[in-house]
Amino acid sequence: MEPPEPSDRVLVQRCQKGEAHAFDALVTKHRGRVYAMIRNMVKNDADAWDLSQDVFIKVWKALPKFEARAQFSTWLYRITHNVVYDWMRKRKLETAGELDDSLLDGERIAAEARATPSQEARPDRALENEELRVRIEEALEKISPEHREAILLREVNGMEYKEIAEVMECSIGTVMSRLFYARKKLQTLLSNGPES
Amino acid sequence: MDQNRKEELMTLWMDEALSPDNRREWEPYLVEHPELEAEREEYLRLRNELRAVLPAEVEPPYPDFFNTHLMRQIREEERVVKLAGSAGMRGWLMPWLAPAAAAAVVAAFIAGREFGGTKENAVAVVPTEMAPVVYSSLSTVDVRTWENLDEGVTVIVLEGLDEIPSSVDLMKTTAALEDSEPGATF
Numbered sequence: 001m002e003p004p005e006p007s008d009r010v011l012v013q014r015c016q017k018g019e020a021h022a023f024d025a026l027v028t029k030h031r032g033r034v035y036a037m038i039r040n041m042v043k044n045d046a047d048a049w050d051l052s053q054d055v056f057i058k059v060w061k062a063l064p065k066f067e068a069r070a071q072f073s074t075w076l077y078r079i080t081h082n083v084v085y086d087w088m089r090k091r092k093l094e095t096a097g098e099l100d101d102s103l104l105d106g107e108r109i110a111a112e113a114r115a116t117p118s119q120e121a122r123p124d125r126a127l128e129n130e131e132l133r134v135r136i137e138e139a140l141e142k143i144s145p146e147h148r149e150a151i152l153l154r155e156v157n158g159m160e161y162k163e164i165a166e167v168m169e170c171s172i173g174t175v176m177s178r179l180f181y182a183r184k185k186l187q188t189l190l191s192n193g194p195e196s
Numbered sequence: 197m198d199q200n201r202k203e204e205l206m207t208l209w210m211d212e213a214l215s216p217d218n219r220r221e222w223e224p225y226l227v228e229h230p231e232l233e234a235e236r237e238e239y240l241r242l243r244n245e246l247r248a249v250l251p252a253e254v255e256p257p258y259p260d261f262f263n264t265h266l267m268r269q270i271r272e273e274e275r276v277v278k279l280a281g282s283a284g285m286r287g288w289l290m291p292w293l294a295p296a297a298a299a300a301v302v303a304a305f306i307a308g309r310e311f312g313g314t315k316e317n318a319v320a321v322v323p324t325e326m327a328p329v330v331y332s333s334l335s336t337v338d339v340r341t342w343e344n345l346d347e348g349v350t351v352i353v354l355e356g357l358d359e360i361p362s363s364v365d366l367m368k369t370t371a372a373l374e375d376s377e378p379g380a381t382f
Contacts, residue, residue, distance in 0.1 A: 031255070136245065155246050
């Protein structure tokens with residue numbers, strides 16, 4: 001029987017004592033989540049690979065200051081958030097291909113606005129998984145990075161509002177507002193049919 | 197109910213996270229807007245699709261190389277930091293540097309005359325940790341790097357590749373690769 005995998009806390013403590021093998025184990029344990037998150041944000045495998053490297057280099061540098069009372073995975077996602085946004089700022093991706101938020105802002109979409117597509121416009125249930133993935137990824141690309149990240153952290157990574165707020169460095173109220181509008185936008189974008 | 201409150205309650209409702217107090221506040225609003233039930237159902241379906249097509253975890257390509265490359269970058273950064281630190285010490289060492297260097301040259305000359313070996317043109321070519329990490333996705337190909345620290349030359353040795361016919365013009369092939377595959381390197 002294999003010994004249980006060491007917890008993040010144990011691995012972090014060993015890293016802080018200078019054990020390179022512990023850092024290697026920490027990277028192996030978390031690289032898949034970091035890479036997936038970045039890839040979903042930047043939509044480019046090569047950039048996601050390089051940015052994931054940058055994340056773990058920053059983790060290595062900051063580990064001596066990491067306090068055990070914090071949750072490692074939340075801290076890791078926060079570093080990931082900073083690396084991705086620094087990269088986006090450099091590439092000025094925020095404006096490229098961005099959906100015009102003025103069309104979907106709070107003044108124009110009320111909480112009770114109908115986002116459910118009609119039966120006729122509803123996407124074909126028999127859509128292949130690959131087509132569905134492409135459509136969802138295209139829709140995610142059209143919403144703002146803040147909305148995209150909130151959706152990914154909540155729906156894909158299953159984070160609590162408080163954790164998302166820590167990662168995105170904002171209030172819980174802002175997280176809930178971002179989730180509200182991101183969901184509305186996604187539903188609207190995906191309800192317009194595959195040819196939209 | 198103001199807009200911010202509606203956003204909060206609807207988000208909580210979508211996530212099935214309404215507290216009893218929140219529920220008491222939300223339900224009258226829901227009675228006035230029954231269409232929200234359908235919207236919620238639709239979103240729950242979309243959430244399932246999101247989770248199905250966007251996994252939370254995806255191994256990066258070449259995961260072993262990911263770690264190797266990372267550790268190499270870290271070592272390189274640490275080396276640079278150390279060099280920067282020693283550069284700070286160079287200031288007070290500077291007055292002693294010239295006489296020390298002259299003494300070292302004289303000592304080396306004498307040692308060369310006394311103990312000089314037969315390999316007159318020997319070059320210190322050593323495999324070193326500082327050489328670049330080169331990775332091959334082909335398990336049959338063995339990759340080694342050698343670095344001549346004195347000359348600043350690095351040699352990459354690939355063993356196990358298929359023989360390249362002499363008729364192949366490597367320069368043309370490289371150019372064609374670069375044209376056809378952005379990011380491809382030879």
